[in-house]
Amino acid sequence: MIEGKYAKGSHNKMHPLAYDYFKQMVLAALNDGLALYSVSAYRSYQDQDKIYQNYVQKDGEEKARKYSAKAGASEHQTGLAVDINTCFTKDHFENTKEFIWLCNNAYKYGFILRYPKDKEKVTGYIYEPWHYRYVGIPVATFIYQNKITFEEYCDIMI
Numbered sequence: 204m205i206e207g208k209y210a211k212g213s214h215n216k217m218h219p220l221a222y223d224y225f226k227q228m229v230l231a232a233l234n235d236g237l238a239l240y241s242v243s244a245y246r247s248y249q250d251q252d253k254i255y256q257n258y259v260q261k262d263g264e265e266k267a268r269k270y271s272a273k274a275g276a277s278e279h280q281t282g283l284a285v286d287i288n289t290c291f292t293k294d295h296f297e298n299t300k301e302f303i304w305l306c307n308n309a310y311k312y313g314f315i316l317r318y319p320k321d322k323e324k325v326t327g328y329i330y331e332p333w334h335y336r337y338v339g340i341p342v343a344t345f346i347y348q349n350k351i352t353f354e355e356y357c358d359i360m361i
Protein backbone atom coordinates (compact mmCIF):
# COMPACT_ATOMS: atom_id res chain seq x y z
CA MET A 204 0.00 0.00 0.00
CA ILE A 205 1.35 3.42 -0.87
CA GLU A 206 1.46 5.71 2.15
CA GLY A 207 -0.72 8.82 2.14
CA LYS A 208 2.00 11.34 1.55
CA TYR A 209 3.00 9.61 -1.68
CA ALA A 210 -0.46 9.03 -3.04
CA LYS A 211 -3.88 10.50 -3.75
CA GLY A 212 -6.87 8.53 -4.91
CA SER A 213 -7.57 4.83 -5.20
CA HIS A 214 -5.65 1.83 -6.57
CA ASN A 215 -2.61 2.86 -4.59
CA LYS A 216 -0.71 -0.36 -4.33
CA MET A 217 2.60 -1.04 -5.99
CA HIS A 218 5.22 -3.76 -6.35
CA PRO A 219 7.47 -3.41 -3.24
CA LEU A 220 10.67 -2.88 -5.26
CA ALA A 221 9.08 -0.28 -7.53
CA TYR A 222 7.57 1.42 -4.51
CA ASP A 223 10.95 1.66 -2.83
CA TYR A 224 12.39 3.54 -5.79
CA PHE A 225 9.22 5.55 -6.24
CA LYS A 226 9.57 6.85 -2.66
CA GLN A 227 13.22 7.78 -3.26
CA MET A 228 12.18 9.64 -6.41
CA VAL A 229 9.40 11.55 -4.65
CA LEU A 230 11.79 12.56 -1.85
CA ALA A 231 14.46 13.71 -4.31
CA ALA A 232 11.88 15.84 -6.13
CA LEU A 233 10.73 17.24 -2.80
CA ASN A 234 14.33 18.25 -2.12
CA ASP A 235 14.16 20.28 -5.32
CA GLY A 236 10.92 21.90 -4.15
CA LEU A 237 8.62 19.76 -6.29
CA ALA A 238 5.66 17.65 -5.20
CA LEU A 239 4.92 14.41 -7.00
CA TYR A 240 2.38 11.83 -6.00
CA SER A 241 0.77 8.70 -7.35
CA VAL A 242 -2.80 9.00 -8.57
CA SER A 243 -3.00 5.41 -9.75
CA ALA A 244 -0.66 2.45 -9.44
CA TYR A 245 -1.61 -1.22 -9.14
CA ARG A 246 -5.00 -2.21 -10.54
CA SER A 247 -6.58 -5.63 -10.40
CA TYR A 248 -8.13 -7.28 -13.47
CA GLN A 249 -11.55 -6.22 -12.18
CA ASP A 250 -10.45 -2.59 -11.61
CA GLN A 251 -9.03 -2.38 -15.11
CA ASP A 252 -12.10 -4.01 -16.64
CA LYS A 253 -14.35 -1.45 -14.97
CA ILE A 254 -12.19 1.47 -16.17
CA TYR A 255 -11.92 0.15 -19.72
CA GLN A 256 -15.64 -0.61 -20.01
CA ASN A 257 -16.45 2.93 -18.84
CA TYR A 258 -14.25 4.39 -21.56
CA VAL A 259 -15.74 2.09 -24.19
CA GLN A 260 -19.23 3.26 -23.23
CA LYS A 261 -18.11 6.88 -23.39
CA ASP A 262 -15.94 6.89 -26.55
CA GLY A 263 -16.49 3.54 -28.27
CA GLU A 264 -13.98 0.68 -28.46
CA GLU A 265 -12.00 2.05 -31.44
CA LYS A 266 -11.05 5.23 -29.58
CA ALA A 267 -10.87 3.79 -26.06
CA ARG A 268 -8.21 1.20 -26.86
CA LYS A 269 -5.77 3.94 -27.91
CA TYR A 270 -5.64 5.42 -24.43
CA SER A 271 -6.79 2.61 -22.17
CA ALA A 272 -5.95 -1.07 -21.96
CA LYS A 273 -8.30 -4.03 -21.91
CA ALA A 274 -8.35 -5.99 -18.67
CA GLY A 275 -5.33 -8.31 -18.74
CA ALA A 276 -3.28 -5.98 -20.95
CA SER A 277 -2.65 -3.00 -18.65
CA GLU A 278 0.78 -2.31 -17.22
CA HIS A 279 -0.98 -1.19 -14.06
CA GLN A 280 -1.73 -4.85 -13.33
CA THR A 281 2.01 -5.55 -12.98
CA GLY A 282 2.34 -3.18 -10.02
CA LEU A 283 5.30 -1.57 -11.81
CA ALA A 284 3.41 1.32 -13.42
CA VAL A 285 2.37 4.53 -11.77
CA ASP A 286 0.42 7.58 -12.92
CA ILE A 287 2.03 10.68 -11.44
CA ASN A 288 0.64 14.13 -10.82
CA THR A 289 1.41 17.14 -8.68
CA CYS A 290 -0.61 19.03 -6.07
CA PHE A 291 0.36 22.58 -6.88
CA THR A 292 -1.20 23.25 -10.24
CA LYS A 293 -4.29 22.86 -12.33
CA ASP A 294 -2.14 22.95 -15.49
CA HIS A 295 -1.78 19.90 -17.65
CA PHE A 296 0.92 17.77 -16.07
CA GLU A 297 2.93 18.15 -19.26
CA ASN A 298 3.34 21.89 -18.56
CA THR A 299 4.58 21.54 -14.99
CA LYS A 300 8.07 21.77 -13.52
CA GLU A 301 7.41 18.36 -12.02
CA PHE A 302 7.07 16.84 -15.49
CA ILE A 303 10.34 18.42 -16.65
CA TRP A 304 12.04 17.14 -13.51
CA LEU A 305 10.76 13.62 -14.22
CA CYS A 306 11.99 13.80 -17.82
CA ASN A 307 15.49 14.55 -16.53
CA ASN A 308 15.55 12.41 -13.39
CA ALA A 309 13.11 9.48 -13.47
CA TYR A 310 15.68 7.13 -15.02
CA LYS A 311 17.97 7.59 -12.00
CA TYR A 312 15.31 5.77 -9.97
CA GLY A 313 14.63 3.15 -12.63
CA PHE A 314 11.49 4.72 -14.09
CA ILE A 315 10.76 5.53 -17.73
CA LEU A 316 8.13 7.67 -19.42
CA ARG A 317 6.34 4.73 -20.94
CA TYR A 318 4.34 6.37 -23.75
CA PRO A 319 6.37 9.31 -25.10
CA LYS A 320 5.27 11.97 -27.56
CA ASP A 321 5.48 11.09 -31.27
CA LYS A 322 5.95 7.39 -30.45
CA GLU A 323 2.31 6.41 -30.76
CA LYS A 324 3.08 4.17 -33.74
CA VAL A 325 5.71 2.27 -31.74
CA THR A 326 3.92 1.93 -28.41
CA GLY A 327 0.35 1.75 -29.71
CA TYR A 328 -0.70 4.29 -27.10
CA ILE A 329 -1.23 8.03 -27.16
CA TYR A 330 1.28 10.28 -25.41
CA GLU A 331 0.86 9.95 -21.62
CA PRO A 332 3.12 12.41 -19.77
CA TRP A 333 1.88 11.06 -16.41
CA HIS A 334 2.45 7.31 -16.92
CA TYR A 335 5.77 5.86 -15.70
CA ARG A 336 6.99 2.30 -15.45
CA TYR A 337 9.66 0.86 -13.25
CA VAL A 338 12.20 -1.10 -15.32
CA GLY A 339 15.26 -0.84 -13.06
CA ILE A 340 18.07 1.70 -13.22
CA PRO A 341 20.31 0.08 -15.92
CA VAL A 342 17.43 -0.38 -18.39
CA ALA A 343 15.93 3.04 -17.62
CA THR A 344 19.33 4.68 -18.13
CA PHE A 345 19.83 2.95 -21.47
CA ILE A 346 16.36 4.00 -22.64
CA TYR A 347 16.94 7.57 -21.45
CA GLN A 348 20.35 7.91 -23.10
CA ASN A 349 19.19 6.48 -26.41
CA LYS A 350 15.83 8.29 -26.39
CA ILE A 351 13.96 5.09 -27.23
CA THR A 352 10.80 3.38 -26.02
CA PHE A 353 10.51 0.15 -24.03
CA GLU A 354 9.35 -1.60 -27.23
CA GLU A 355 12.49 -0.47 -29.07
CA TYR A 356 14.63 -1.54 -26.13
CA CYS A 357 13.09 -5.02 -26.23
CA ASP A 358 13.69 -5.21 -30.00
CA ILE A 359 17.38 -4.41 -29.51
CA MET A 360 17.83 -6.88 -26.65
CA ILE A 361 15.97 -9.87 -28.09
Ligand SMILES: [Zn+2]
Pocket residue numbers: 279284285286333334335
Ligand atom coordinates in the same frame (compact mmCIF):
# COMPACT_ATOMS: atom_id res chain seq x y z
ZN1 LIG B 1 -1.17 4.78 -16.42
